[in-house]
Amino acid sequence: MTLAISTGAPFSAVLGIGGYRPRRVVDNAEICTLIDSSDEWIQTRSGIRERRWAGDDETVQMMSVAAARKAIDRSGVDAARIDAVIVATVTHLYQTPAIATAIAAEVGAVGAAAFDVSAACAGFCYGLAMADSFVRTGTAGHVLVIGVERLSDLTNREDRSTAFLFADGAGAAVVGPSDQPGIGPVVWGSDGDQAGLITQTESWDAAMEAETPHWPTLRMDGNPVFKWASYTMAKAAAEALSRAGLRPEDLDVFVPHQANMRITDAMFRALKLPSDVVIARDIQVQGNTSAASIPLAIEALLESGEAKTGQTALIIGFGAGLVYAGQVIVLP
Numbered sequence: 264m265t266l267a268i269s270t271g272a273p274f275s276a277v278l279g280i281g282g283y284r285p286r287r288v289v290d291n292a293e294i295c296t297l298i299d300s301s302d303e304w305i306q307t308r309s310g311i312r313e314r315r316w317a318g319d320d321e322t323v324q325m326m327s328v329a330a331a332r333k334a335i336d337r338s339g340v341d342a343a344r345i346d347a348v349i350v351a352t353v354t355h356l357y358q359t360p361a362i363a364t365a366i367a368a369e370v371g372a373v374g375a376a377a378f379d380v381s382a383a384c385a386g387f388c389y390g391l392a393m394a395d396s397f398v399r400t401g402t403a404g405h406v407l408v409i410g411v412e413r414l415s416d417l418t419n420r421e422d423r424s425t426a427f428l429f430a431d432g433a434g435a436a437v438v439g440p441s442d443q444p445g446i447g448p449v450v451w452g453s454d455g456d457q458a459g460l461i462t463q464t465e466s467w468d469a470a471m472e473a474e475t476p477h478w479p480t481l482r483m484d485g486n487p488v489f490k491w492a493s494y495t496m497a498k499a500a501a502e503a504l505s506r507a508g509l510r511p512e513d514l515d516v517f518v519p520h521q522a523n524m525r526i527t528d529a530m531f532r533a534l535k536l537p538s539d540v541v542i543a544r545d546i547q548v549q550g551n552t553s554a555a556s557i558p559l560a561i562e563a564l565l566e567s568g569e570a571k572t573g574q575t576a577l578i579i580g581f582g583a584g585l586v587y588a589g590q591v592i593v594l595p
C-alpha cells in the first residue's frame with residue numbers, strides 16, 4: 264500500500280508585504296537619560312538615530328494584525344484562502360497558547376494551521392523558508408508569515424550594552440503560488456556552542472522568586488556577536504546568493520537583519536556587492552526589532568521607491584541561539 268502525498272505549486276513567491284511601526288518615537292537623547300552614552304556614540308557605533316517603543320495598546324497581537332492586514336491587502340489574496348499562519352517572535356510572553364491562532368482568527372484566516380516560531384532575529388526568514396516549502400509541497404496554498412516583537416518589554420533601560428539597540432514593531436508577508444521562482448533556497452543553521460552570547464539574564468522562575476521579583480531582561484556580549492555576524496553571516500549570505508543561481512552583480516537589493524549599520528556595511532563589503540545595490544538602512548529610524556526587522560525594512564524600501572516590484576533581494580536574519588537563515592526573494 265503506497266500512501267498518496269500532497270503536491271503543490273511549481274514555485275512560490277512573496278505576494279505582499281506589510282509593516283506596523285509603534286507610534287512613540289524614542290530618540291537617542293531620551294535613551295541617554297538612563298545610560299552613560301551619547302547620541303554621537305550610538306549613531307557612530309550602531310547607526311541608530313531613533314527607534315519606536317510600543318504603547319500598552321500596541322500589543323504583539325495588535326501590531327501583527329495591523330501588519331498582516333496590509334500584507335494581505337497588497338497581495339490581493341482573500342484572507343479566507345490563507346491556510347497557515349506562522350508567527351516568529353520571542354516576545355509573546357505566554358507559554359501557551361501560541362499567538363498565531365488568535366491572529367489567524369482576527370485577520371480572517373479562519374481555521375488556518377497556526378503556530379509560533381522562536382528563532383529570534385532569524386525568525387522571519389525561518390518562517391519564509393517553511394512557507395516556501397508548504398506552498399511547493401501542497402501543505403498549504405497560501406501562508407501568512409509574521410515577524411513581531413515588543414523587545415522594549417525585555418530590555419533593561421539602564422543597560423548601556425542593549426538599551427539603545429532594541430525596539431518594537433511587526434512585519435508580515437503573504438506567500439503563495441507563482442509562475443516563476445520567487446523564493447530561493449534557504450541557507451540556515453545554528454551554533455548552540457555560542458548560545459550564551461545573547462540570552463535572558465535569568466529564567467522567569469528565578470526572576471519571580473528573587474528577593475525583589477522582577478522581569479528577566481535580555482543580555483548580550485555585543486562584540487563577539489558583532490564579529491560572528493560580520494564574518495560568518497557574510498559567508499552564509501554569499502551561499503544563499505549562489506544557491507539562488509545569482510552572482511553579486513545580478514542582485515538588486517540587500518536586506519540584512521537590522522542589527523547594526525556597521526554589520527550591514529561589513530557584510531556588504533565581504534559580499535563584494537556592486538555599489539548600485541540598494542542597501543536597507545531602516546535601523547537608523549527603527550533600531551533592532553529582531554524578527555520584524557527584515558519585513559519592515561523591505562516595506563520601507565518599496566514605499567520610498569528605492570526598491571521596486573520584481574527586483575531580487577538578498578535577505579538574511581541572525582541572532583540569539585545563535586541562529587541564522589537567508590534566502591533570495593523576488594520583491595512583491
Ligand SMILES: CC(C)(COP(=O)(O)OP(=O)(O)OC[C@H]1O[C@@H](n2cnc3c(N)ncnc32)[C@H](O)[C@@H]1OP(=O)(O)O)[C@@H](O)C(=O)NCCC(=O)NCCS
Pocket residue numbers: 298299300301304305308309384423424427461484485486487488489492522523526551581582583
Ligand atoms: C552593541 C555594539 C553596538 C557595541 O559596539 P562595539 O563596537 O562592539 O563596542 P564594545 O562593546 O567593544 O565597546 C567599545 C567601547 O564602548 C563602550 N561602550 C559600550 N556601550 C556603550 C554605550 N552605550 N555608550 C558609550 N560607550 C559604550 C565600552 O565600554 C567600550 O569602552 P572601552 O573601549 O573604554 O572599554 C555592537 O557590539 C553590536 O552591535 N553587536 C551586535 C549586535 C547584534 O548583532 N545583535 C544580533 C542580533 S540581536
